[in-house]
Amino acid sequence: MQNPSQVWLVTGASGGLGLALVKALLAAGHRVAATTRNADKLAEAVGGSHENLLALTMALTDEADIKRGIAAITERFGRIDITVNNAGYILVGAIEELSDAEIRANFDINVFGMMNVIRAVMPVYRAQKSGRFLNISSISGSVTDPGQAIYSASKAAVIMLTEAVDDEGRDFNVRATAVCPGGLRTSFLGGSARFPEQPIADYASVRQYEENYRRLNQNQSGDPAKAARALITLAAADNPPKRIYLGTDxxxxxxxxxxxxxxxxxxxxxLSHSTKYEG
Known part of the structure; x- marks a missing residue:
């Protein structure tokens, strides 16, 4: 599927995996639309203004803003070939100590933001009869730990939604893969991580897990540059998997x-087989 003139949309490109992917794509000659909190900082991070880069500050919780962003991409580049839904953040805390607002905010970005992008991009894909989604989940979407319930639930939702999109899109040659990375050596567990506003002291195991997260920050085993290259390889696969677990961990x-x-x-x-109707 891959060719030198592909157009990629990458959300969450301010740092980490998203930024590493944008750099790799530009170096390979692809055209890239990237969502970021600060367009000037993104341009600086990739070495200055680039004719193949369109930096967007669209809010993933605002459907109208996303539609404007997609229109800007198609006006600039004519099409979208691959969409990488990478925007997200980790929320650490026991269910009891997290407020409704904290939980909903996490799902708004990790799940509903992704769905907003998919709904806005799918008409483009249907019209051109081709397209790929690489939706960034996490190993936490399949394996959870104390204090990870909400983040894990959001990333599990990403996996199931992606598998459904892969089924729904096959009529018009659209495929989707849930990418489930392990730890990547970025600041993901630092600046972007969020913790309970009102922690409950009784949750000793959760507090220990929080401390482990802070120690792990910038010491993760995965290389974001290698992960970016893996995504490019994945996008070129003729028969991509519905999900892939990225990283040895x-x-x-x-x-x-x-x-x-x-x-x-x-x-x-x-017991599982005991419920068969015997009428």
């Missing part, structure tokens, strides 16, 4: 999870 964690699920299913198979 992510892959190993999912293998362990699959083993546990298989063992649990085997242990409870009799």
């Amino acid at each position: 992510s892959f190993a964690a999912m293998e362990r999870k699959m083993g546990k699920v298989a063992a649990e299913m085997a242990a409870w198979d009799e």
Whole structure:
């Protein structure tokens, strides 16, 4: 599918994986529309203004703003070939101690923001009879820990929504993959991470997990530049997977999870099969 004139839309390009991907795409000669909080800083990060870069500050929670952004992309570049829904942030905290507002804000960006982009891009894809979505989930969408309930739930939603989009889009040659990275060496667990406004002291395991997160920041095992190159390879696949676990840590964690699920299913198979209607 890949060719030198592809047009990529990358959300969440201010730093981390998104910025690494934008740099790699521009270096490879692709045209890139990138959403960012600060267009000037993005231009500076990629080495100055670039004729193949369209920096957008569209708000992912504002459908009208997204539609304006998509119109600007098609006016500038004529089409969109690949959309990378990368915008998101981690919310750490026990369910009880997180407010409704904190939880909804996380889902607004991680889930509903992604869906807003998909709905706005899909008409373009249908018209041109082609397109790809690479939706950035996380290993946390399949494997969770204390204090990760909300973030994990949002990333699990990304996986299921992506698999459905992949099924729905096949009539017009649109494919979607949920990308589930492990830890990437970025500031994702630092500046963009959010914690409970009113923590409850009784949740000792959650507080320990928060501390582990802070220590892990900028010490993650994954290389964002290599992850960016992996996304470019994935976008070129003739038959892309519905989901991929990116990184040795992510892959190993999912293998362990699959083993546990298989063992649990085997242990409870009799009860599972006991509900068959015998009429």
